Amino acid sequence: MYLLVISCILTRIYSLFFEGSEKKAEIIIDAKQVSLIDDLADSFWQALVQCCNAKILSKIENDGCKAFLLSESSLFVWHDRLLILTCGNTRLVHSVEYFIQQLGMNKIQQITYQRKNEYFAHAQLSSFGDDITLLGKYVAGKAFRFGELDGHHNYIFHQDNNFQVSKEDKTYELIAYQICQKASEKLTTVGLNPHEIRAFLQLDRLLAGFILDDFVFEPFGYSINAIKGLQYLTIHITPQANSSYVSIQANINLITLAPEFLRILAPKSIDLLSFNELEFSELAQQYIPKAYISKSLFQQHLSNNSLVSFANYILPQTSFSSAELLDIKGQRHAL
Template identity: 35%
Template sequence: MFEASEKKLEIVVANEFGSLRTLPDDFKAKLLTLAGAEILSHVHNDCIDAYVLSESSLFIWDNKLLLLTCGQSTLIESALYALGVISTDHIISFKYQRKSELFAALQTTTFAEDAKLLAQQLPGRSLTLGDKPEQQHFMFYYTHRDLDTTLVPLPELTPQEHLISELMLYQLDSDSAARFMALKGQGKTLTAAKQRRLLNIGELLVGFKFDDYAFSPCGYSLNAISGSYYLTLHLTPQSSGSYLSIETNLDNLTIVFGIFTRLHHQFSPARCDLVLSGHGAFTSDASQYLATTLNLCDSKHGSDVNIVDTSLNELDNHTESPEQRYTIHLRQFCRRQ
């Protein structure tokens, strides 16, 4: 039994801290060891260092660290270690996220336990999105309370680059998922290149560098970067807990939702979560696209889908600047039984 859903750690630091990319290799090594992960491959450009891990992915910009882990990883240990290295005074924002796990009893901690430990280090807030216990998203969120012009992230990001789009597909169609399993009777794992072709999204990511990995006997991870943009995808095709997740900060929402819709139609999941979050840019284009995401109800199942929306707006309501306010919107689709 493999827990495919990810835990996520995101830290954004101030100018005065310097570049996260120049931290000693020992920092990265210990960060991953504490989580129970190791580096499998690596790609970089002038803006990002991206790593495919044994337990998901790591991205490091000058001002931001994003670590995703799956399985029975102990990401809370990595989060606490990072807080010991990066002073709270240098942190602009901190997010630690988990979801309702399919095999929760196999995890070493609960989100509530993790949040309690984090609250001893940061005066953050614990948030829950989603109504059903088995379909919830949990977040511990902190932002610097004295945010001003001296604490602008390095380098400065456009409002659109603050928008994060995520899609999570659960209980994939068995026939579609089987195409990504080992070849029957041959004991061979499909190559990463073959799985990337089967996913058929590369043509939509013109100018991106790709780094992917095929796990044995099954499982696939992909990182893609272009400038300061990233996309990461993780596929677990086995029937017990089949799952696909994809996340990106691309600001071209036509491309983003083109990819999302293509993947949703390909895998026809029993349920899926669409999450949009960000600072400032969450108003016009993103909201408009949310209103049209009914096209995720593919032709195989038509409109026979329940839709639930949950939003948390202006989490940073201490600040009067709209660009600094954080919003997260969760839209959940579930086929009616």
């Protein structure tokens, strides 16, 4: 009965808002033993995604990469690795556990698990601590927090073994919070189709030559996967004004693309995170508009040879906003 009550409460909560903050896992395998593209059928990936309470909506592929658009974010598969992101009320760690159990640790070279602070962390089914306790049953690892505890921050767990990541293995994240009213109103227009959103974000120009796969959610929300050879980019948008959140992740340099996205979205705050971008500070100084002020800056070498850099920026406000009137009966999650 207690679990039923909790389930009903969580269902009620998620009918009122959607948690855009994502959990993320990357698993690198020994491609000499198995190819994730050639040796595993799509049914395997369907089962893996179901483990975290998500489902596959569509797929695009080329010779080097499969990209699955999910009901909660994305899954990318290459011959030697996978990258999965899930948002909402998912438990991504269960998908990681499924992968470990099915393939065995002898085929896995490195596991990285990441989770950022949520808008409504208390509504999640687990915490970062819960997740890495589960992973600890299979791998020894280290965990770090990037960012201030009372602000935007990321938790990163990585397997602590002899594996060394290539310095050429670069990835980037650009997270935008509280997008401007114009962008929020556009992206919450009833009946908006994928072509209109791509035009608004100018994605056909920015991603020329990429294979694109996108989806518009009900009532609002947008996801797109883009692949070109081994390159990928994915965007997930929760546009509602009271909890707007845009996640852009790629292995192409998002710092150099930041001015384009910031001009369109004009968020009040952004996070930048990169793995192995040695010129992170120089690029951020060059490309992040001067109107944004750095609030926190963290950098750490991991034992797997990765250099992780994280920065949070805010756009100082020059005028007062009105306090939000809360529905004290229907918004108990926000009180």
